[in-house]
Amino acid sequence: MTAPSTGTLDQVTAPATPRGGRRRWWPRRDLLGVLPFFVFVTVFLLIPTLVVVIGAFGGDDGRPTLDNVAALADGYIVDAFVRSITLSAVTAVLGAALGALIGYAVVTAGPDSLVRRLVTSACGVLAQFGGVTLAFAFIATLGLSGFVTVFLRDSLGIDIFSGGVWLFDLPGLVLVYTYFQIPLMVIVFLPALDGIRPQWREATESLGGSTWYYWRHVAGPLLAPAFLGSTLLLFANAFSAYATAAALVSQGSPIVPLQIRSALTSEVLLGRENLGKAMALGMVVVVALVMWLYGLLQRRTSRWLD
Amino acid sequence: MAGLRQRRARRQSVLRWVVVTLFGVLFLLPLFAMLEFTTRGAGGSLSFETWRVFFDWAALGETYPILWTGMKASFWLVLLSVALTLVLLVPTVVWVRLRLPRLRRLVEFVSLLPLTIPAIVLVVGLAPVYAWVVYFVGGSSVTLFFAYTILALPFAYRAIDAGLSAIDVRTLSEAARSLGAGWATVMWKVVLPNIRSAVLSAAFLTVALVLGEFTIASLLNRDNIQVAINQLGKSSATMSVAVSLAALVLAFALLFLLSFAGRRRHRERKTS
């Protein structure tokens, strides 16, 4: 199985394992097994990433420049980042709070219950499948001739768009994003809730603690890292989202992904494409930072609630 | 007898039902609105015209050629993406666990990397790569499965990794090899049957992801079902809402079935 001894290193590290390539420094033939995987991710993941990073620092003539990155400080791009971050933060917090509540309700129903299956399946669809379909769901619900809009107007005389058609603008994005953030929260928070052992509650009780005391001093602190981490994940999720906004927003490019789209598709202005790469890099920086924090919190959670 | 415990359990179950019902209604409302929207006839009457066309595939292809192209493309994309994801990931992850444990962190890092790279960013960098793809294999929409495999990587990796963590791959393979099995037999006859539900779950997640993907297809000017829905929305809102609803329901059915497949496996392990 193992390649013939090729150097002194083998003799030093593996004298006692005649057949065992395991302890030896990576036997070359074993590496062949992972070659397809690494070739593929290099072409379709690492190269695109490098294209973005290098492009962000390159001018149209291919020379290195900081112009694109400096252009990120332009008013309209800063505004787009601020709006993107606000949208993501607001929907992350709303989604986290409401999703945690549903998660708790579902967890009390027991791991094999039908309620739990229904809820988790529905959440899986709404959280990960969303995008364009959700935008159309909301157009059918709250669009100009949507079910709820028409019902409120005809039956109750309320015009929800008296202050403007907000569904196709930032407020609409907040609503639809929250709609897919809540289910995502349920999915990512359920494992943490499952990790809470009934013995902790019973131990608290037998030591004299009330329900409130249990939540305040045991379940609360134990769930806090998971809750914060999940909120960060929700933030990254909303920040990266493109499809819903693309399908819903009718005018302008209020958020960063839509700005990148217009940079990609506009061939009018020179140097726009590399500006798009700079914005893309900006997004990666934000998301990577958030995911790093998420990873830290996740480690804490798994130590406590595994 | 007082039944302090029972009273609390009852309170908890009331809370559960209130919360679940409330959110159930809120989340079903848009779905119901979609149904109402697609069955709305002239003058407030019920009309199933949209759905009649939807289920009459010949007519559908004729009336809405974009939709037909998009559906076909998505169908092939699902098949190819699932195949590539599994063929690429399962042997690699198993092999790394068995023979190259030092590479485990690296494979994990690379597999989870797409989580930190939003699709909208990936598409920026993919544009030049796809110029080469067009050069070598042509510009068909189906070539998107390369990109979709990357998007599916984190979810599929986690599912498979979780499946492998639940069994002792190394001992299993050592047992098989001590009985005379080669590596291929170890993979096919020993490891794979034991992580069947994990592989299944990775496949389902990939299916859902591919059916829902819009960003890359749209920005690389390719067709898939989501792009079609979006384009249709401009001309025939009713049909695009109908397709959206059908897609959501289909995805729900898939995931609901999956929840049973996963559970059954779980119970087997507990009782054995």
Next chain:
Amino acid sequence: MTSAGVRLEGLRRQFGSLRALDGLDLDMAPGELVALLGPSGCGKTTALRILAGLEDADSGRIVVGGKDIANVPANRRDMGMVFQAYSLFPHLTAAENVEFGLRLRRQNAATRRQRAREVLELVGLGAHGDRYPQQLSGGQQQRVALARALAIQPQVLLLDEPLSALDAKVRVQLREEIRRIQLEVGTTTLFVTHDQEEALAIADRVGVMRAGRLEQIGSPEDIYRSPATPFVAEFVGLSNRLPGRVTGDVVEVLDAKLPLVGAVHSGPVTALVRPESVDVTADPTGTGRVVAVSFLGPTARVTVSLPDDAIVVAQLESARLPELPPGTPVRVILRPVPVVVSP
């Protein structure tokens, strides 16, 4: 010390179609350690949880220190409880875990720390106060859990199979320590276990449970030497099942006439005979034949097959093993101690 007596009267509890408790009566004197012993599903844990207030009884009385506490919620019952495993709060250190109940009793920081140190010393973990649960071994975690339960000086200490998740060696060591500590603090203690050796080793009295009621309760010696029913005889210790015949107040087994425990109708029965009540001597004319011997240190077990294919296990001093290698023809003699029979 505020040790209290406990009285459970006619406790009943039904879970769906399963009758967990079927009229359980139990009395515990102040300071006593009672072990509830039984197979899984016999209701012993349910009984303990009802006493703790973590489970409702459908009917019956729970009296602690002379007061009926059926309507007192768990957090006002003043009972220290040690669970099977994983009950320590993972975000608190060992000392903070121990202080948890004291904080609830609004003791000041200095008193709390002092008391936590004392009980941690008591369980032999004085130096481990600042460790987190995941940094402690399973046995150490259970010691901390015991310290946490004792810190609040409870009226009653409840131990719900506290050793079942531990290795055999740690289990033996910790059970002896639990007994030492219990005697030292003098708290009335209910100890639930399915391990008969554990129950016999640790308890003042052992209650053997079956199907939601007490089959027999008595000192460990009583339970072992004079089991009141076939169930107790078989569940506690090893027993040979030998065919016999009852006539009057004796049972005839393997040509020996043995006194009976309790009154039984005449007729064929199965007698339950302890291995140490069986003697074996090498005898070329004997009808038995040694089929296996196992060495257990000071004693040894010899398995003998009889002509009708019955198997008898005898426990002997291991010094006698050399005369009894497998294959030796032997004679089996039963000592005349009272035996339990089942129909």
